[in-house]
Amino acid sequence: MSGTPQPKPWIAAIHAYVPGKSAGADGKPLVKLSANENPLGCSPAALAARAEAAPAERYPDPDSKALRAAIGNVHGIPADRIVMGTGSDELLHLAAQGYAALGDEVIYVRYGFSVYDIAARRCGATPVVAPDADYGTDVDALLALVNERTRVVFLANPNNPTGSYLPRGDIARLHAALPGNVLLVIDQAYGEYVSADDQDGALALAAAHGNVLVTRTFSKIYGLAGERIGWATGAAALIDTLNRIRGPFNVSNSGQAMALAAVKDQDFVSRARDHNRIERTRFAAAMQALGNHGLRPLPSEANFVLVLFEGRLTAEAAYEGLAQRGYIVRWLPNQGLGHGLRITIGTAAQMDAISAAIAEMAEGAQ
Numbered sequence: 001m002s003g004t005p006q007p008k009p010w011i012a013a014i015h016a017y018v019p020g021k022s023a024g025a026d027g028k029p030l031v032k033l034s035a036n037e038n039p040l041g042c043s044p045a046a047l048a049a050r051a052e053a054a055p056a057e058r059y060p061d062p063d064s065k066a067l068r069a070a071i072g073n074v075h076g077i078p079a080d081r082i083v084m085g086t087g088s089d090e091l092l093h094l095a096a097q098g099y100a101a102l103g104d105e106v107i108y109v110r111y112g113f114s115v116y117d118i119a120a121r122r123c124g125a126t127p128v129v130a131p132d133a134d135y136g137t138d139v140d141a142l143l144a145l146v147n148e149r150t151r152v153v154f155l156a157n158p159n160n161p162t163g164s165y166l167p168r169g170d171i172a173r174l175h176a177a178l179p180g181n182v183l184l185v186i187d188q189a190y191g192e193y194v195s196a197d198d199q200d201g202a203l204a205l206a207a208a209h210g211n212v213l214v215t216r217t218f219s220k221i222y223g224l225a226g227e228r229i230g231w232a233t234g235a236a237a238l239i240d241t242l243n244r245i246r247g248p249f250n251v252s253n254s255g256q257a258m259a260l261a262a263v264k265d266q267d268f269v270s271r272a273r274d275h276n277r278i279e280r281t282r283f284a285a286a287m288q289a290l291g292n293h294g295l296r297p298l299p300s301e302a303n304f305v306l307v308l309f310e311g312r313l314t315a316e317a318a319y320e321g322l323a324q325r326g327y328i329v330r331w332l333p334n335q336g337l338g339h340g341l342r343i344t345i346g347t348a349a350q351m352d353a354i355s356a357a358i359a360e361m362a363e364g365a366q
């Protein structure tokens, strides 16, 4: 036999995920506002728990029992309706893999989270992209694409990279119109940033219906992105499917210990949410004030703002100018957003510096 191993054609068609950069072209470290990480770090209790975690030579608890119980306590969910993942990324892939295959269709919105495309293609399914409504989710456009081949609908709420948010009524309407055999995955990676009295109702849908899976992460408001911990909840049959195909030891000893301490420290979560709301409001106002230069911050419920550059200053020039000043943000030409920059909400000082730099560039653009 000769030749080389050939990947499946649907795997060869995948464009690998491009993570946010943390260094400039010359390798110099930059202030990183490109990956929606938490500028406040993580809970001090989580840092203390890391030192006490089970030793590295021991395999972790394969069922993350204590962690699932603690998450269940905070959210009012039975522990057996929770499955842990190596980040919520793993769970998004497992959801597609568990329910879609060659010949099936997976729907998500234009400007949706880029992993959905990879998750759909990875199992041979066809990605189907619903048109947006001014960068937000258009429930009717999405529903119009549902047919007998549809198996999974992915929706991030709030969405990355736009920051857009669908209120409870729209989520309920979307779910009510979907056939029962279509899995609705509501990705709440940024769910904790939404004010506590304005939840989208996804957890209640997941508790009550057989076809709703909600995914969450410790990477964003909990500040544990490096530990790779996510969770999902849904009907018992959905959790059973994901448990069959997940990695058996998919959350590390340190990850389980840190997340357990972090989820019990809801004061830290409140502080991070408040910080984010205050700085996001200030930053959006600063960008809004540059509207006469063609800048347009999209409304955001997440820990970042997508700023559109529709005047003389291009997003690419602003991206380069910020990098020269030591700041790395996210420019997304590969996602049809060559005219936008997604900027993570950092510390107050970082947001002041970024706002001033963008204002200087916008006012100076010829």
Ligand SMILES: Cc1ncc(COP(=O)(O)O)c(C=O)c1O
Residues within 6 Å of the ligand: 035, 036, 086, 087, 088, 089, 090, 113, 156, 159, 160, 187, 189, 190, 216, 217, 218, 219, 225, 228, 229, 230
């Ligand atoms: C919408 C959305 N979902 C899921 C993820 C995956 O996060 P993690 O795998 O770190 O939980 C991200 C990360 O940026 C995201 O933006």
